[in-house]
Amino acid sequence: MEKNLGITLLFLLSVLHLCQGQRSEDPNDQSIALNPIILADVPVMAIAKHGSTWFMSSSTMHMSPGVPIMKSVDLVNWELVTYAYDTLGSLDQLSLTHGKNAYGNGSWASCLRFHEGTWYTSTFSHTTGKTYIFSTTDIERGPWKRSSFIPAYHDHTLFFDDDGRVYIIYGVGGLKLVELNPDASGIRPGTSEKIIIENANAPAGDDIMLQAEGSQLFKINGTYYLFNITWPKEDMRTVVIHRAENITGPWEGRVALRDKGVAQGGLTDTPDGRWFAYLFRDFGSVGRIPYLVPVKWEDGWPILGIEGKVPDKLNLPASRGLIPGIVASDEFKRNRKDLRLPLVWQWNHNPDNSLWSVTTRKGWLRLTTGRVDTLFTQARNTLTQRTFGPECSGTVLIDISGMRDGDFAGLALFQKKIGQVGILPDKGMPSVIMLNAQAGMPVVAESVMVRKKRICLRAECDFRNNADRGYFFYCLDGKTWVQIGTTLEMDYSIPHFMGYRFGLFCYSTCTPGGSADFDWFRIAGDRNR
Numbered sequence: 001m002e003k004n005l006g007i008t009l010l011f012l013l014s015v016l017h018l019c020q021g022q023r024s025e026d027p028n029d030q031s032i033a034l035n036p037i038i039l040a041d042v043p044v045m046a047i048a049k050h051g052s053t054w055f056m057s058s059s060t061m062h063m064s065p066g067v068p069i070m071k072s073v074d075l076v077n078w079e080l081v082t083y084a085y086d087t088l089g090s091l092d093q094l095s096l097t098h099g100k101n102a103y104g105n106g107s108w109a110s111c112l113r114f115h116e117g118t119w120y121t122s123t124f125s126h127t128t129g130k131t132y133i134f135s136t137t138d139i140e141r142g143p144w145k146r147s148s149f150i151p152a153y154h155d156h157t158l159f160f161d162d163d164g165r166v167y168i169i170y171g172v173g174g175l176k177l178v179e180l181n182p183d184a185s186g187i188r189p190g191t192s193e194k195i196i197i198e199n200a201n202a203p204a205g206d207d208i209m210l211q212a213e214g215s216q217l218f219k220i221n222g223t224y225y226l227f228n229i230t231w232p233k234e235d236m237r238t239v240v241i242h243r244a245e246n247i248t249g250p251w252e253g254r255v256a257l258r259d260k261g262v263a264q265g266g267l268t269d270t271p272d273g274r275w276f277a278y279l280f281r282d283f284g285s286v287g288r289i290p291y292l293v294p295v296k297w298e299d300g301w302p303i304l305g306i307e308g309k310v311p312d313k314l315n316l317p318a319s320r321g322l323i324p325g326i327v328a329s330d331e332f333k334r335n336r337k338d339l340r341l342p343l344v345w346q347w348n349h350n351p352d353n354s355l356w357s358v359t360t361r362k363g364w365l366r367l368t369t370g371r372v373d374t375l376f377t378q379a380r381n382t383l384t385q386r387t388f389g390p391e392c393s394g395t396v397l398i399d400i401s402g403m404r405d406g407d408f409a410g411l412a413l414f415q416k417k418i419g420q421v422g423i424l425p426d427k428g429m430p431s432v433i434m435l436n437a438q439a440g441m442p443v444v445a446e447s448v449m450v451r452k453k454r455i456c457l458r459a460e461c462d463f464r465n466n467a468d469r470g471y472f473f474y475c476l477d478g479k480t481w482v483q484i485g486t487t488l489e490m491d492y493s494i495p496h497f498m499g500y501r502f503g504l505f506c507y508s509t510c511t512p513g514g515s516a517d518f519d520w521f522r523i524a525g526d527r528n529r
Contacts, residue, residue: 031318032313036283036289037314039388042056042280044058044108045280045290047266048114052271054268058110060107061102062101064349065085066084066088066123067084068082069121074316074317075268075276077317077325080326083343084110084121085144088125090350091128094128096378106125108125108155109214122158122168124154132147135147149186156169157170157215159219159247165179166179167217169196173199175196177247197226201230208230212230216266224243225302226241226242226251227265228264236261237261240255256304257279257308260281264279276294283389283463286389286461286499286500291310292314293305293310294306294311294314326344330344332518334359339358341383345385347381347383348383352370364399368506368515372510373509376435379507381506382503387461387499387500387502390463392460392525393523394458394459394523395523396456397456397518397519400516404514405510407509408424411503411504413459413490413503415493415496417437418435418488419437419459420435421435433446455476457472457475458473469489504518
């Protein structure tokens with residue numbers, strides 16, 4: 001009798017274990033989460049948990065403010081809560097001045113840590129040649145203290161050890177360790193860097209296209225686990241994990257995941273004892289999108305995926321959508337106490353704060369030209385937010401009453417290949433123009449003369465099945481939308497190193513001082529809205 005009872009209990013425990021790892025395959029089951037958890041550009045994430053709340057930082061590149069911090073209580077639904085900095089610096093490259101820019105540069109991979117009541121996020125910049133450490137006791141409200149030092153430690157992981165010592169591990173292929181001050185404010189005097197893994201690619205083979213980088217270090221039950229990404233030739237992005245009993249080694253490594261190119265990230269756990277790896281995937285022109293991968297432990301190693309595969313479904317709450325947590329509409333209505341822009345907005349490079357306002361005209365965003373620019377990529381004060389998949393649209397209403405001849409204002413989809421739909425006044429007679437710059441220099445694909453002072457513009461993105469196409473429209477009566485110009489064949493390129501963005505712009509090609517007023521920007525999760 002006792003034997004049968006034991007078998008029955010063992011069977012029930014096995015069933016329970018299976019149920020905890022899987023969800024119903026019923027497509028109508030609204031309780032499951034789907035991979036990717038965010039179908040938008042949130043690259044090189046770092047996640048840290050405090051209590052039952054997770055926070056996530058991400059790369060910023062040339063955008064300002066920088067190092068976005070997001071918050072979640074379920075690992076699936078995220079909302080922007082702050083940024084670590086307003087501007088990284090005032091160099092010409094960061095401010096689009098004197099013909100310089102920081103496309104593809106700015107600040108790269110961030111790391112996020114919680115240690116003894118203080119939050120730390122770090123990043124580095126080849127533009128400034130520095131490593132940055134930002135710290136605060138209140139991650140949602142700040143303020144953030146900034147420390148910086150040279151050199152720029154590439155793709156580093158910040159790590160606080162149990163004995164109070166603080167380290168950075170960084171590098172490409174050969175990984176190095178350097179000790180910091182106890183408050184992580186700089187390199188500890190008298191310390192010197194040490195090579196701890198001479199060839200971190202080795203577990204993935206000898207024929208490597210992208211050497212191991214993107215370090216993220218964790219210490220679990222006294223063992224160090226170091227995550228890296230590498231890319232064997234004729235293969236895909238791959239997760240490599242090394243482990244050691246001492247931070248200086250010796251380290252042993254293995255391939256942890258090779259599926260769909262999902263790679264680069266780290267580990268986190270849930271209050272109920274489950275483990276997940278957070279990783280990203282290159283996904284065409286929408287950018288680098290986050291995935292969660294279940295983890296189980298065997299012989300002291302984290303085993304990623306379900307039989308080595310990234311699952312499409314997760315035993316986590318379903319997504320409620322990216323609006324308004326990651327992207328959002330804006331009616332530009334402000335009270336006197338709140339003159340800021342919502343966190344979903346970032347400027348393309350550092351803004352000139354004297355040339356934009358949400359108060360000069362109540363309920364409107366005003367962008368004023370301050371110099372002559374001939375190219376969108378060099379124009380200051382372009383206000384941006386993410387596009388997202390599988391389809392999305394952004395719509396604006398513009399009043400051109402304050403524009404001067406030669407001003408160009410409107411809505412763009414931009415990465416390296418750029419599409420713009422905007423209004424260009426000429427001797428009192430404005431035209432709606434679509435510019436297509438997918439081949440390099442912008443080409444006027446279509447121009448339509450209009451007799452309106454207020455015009456609606458729309459840009460639509462189709463990322464379904466890697467279609468990666470952008471479409472542009474205008475509307476003069478609030479009802480009828482007319483497609484204009486040519487289709488933008490979007491592409492993710494390294495020179496800009498980010499997913500496509502919506503951009504609100506106004507720049508002068510002749511005489512500065514004019515302005516365009518934006519009544520609202522409305523974003524939708526499917527096209528033709």
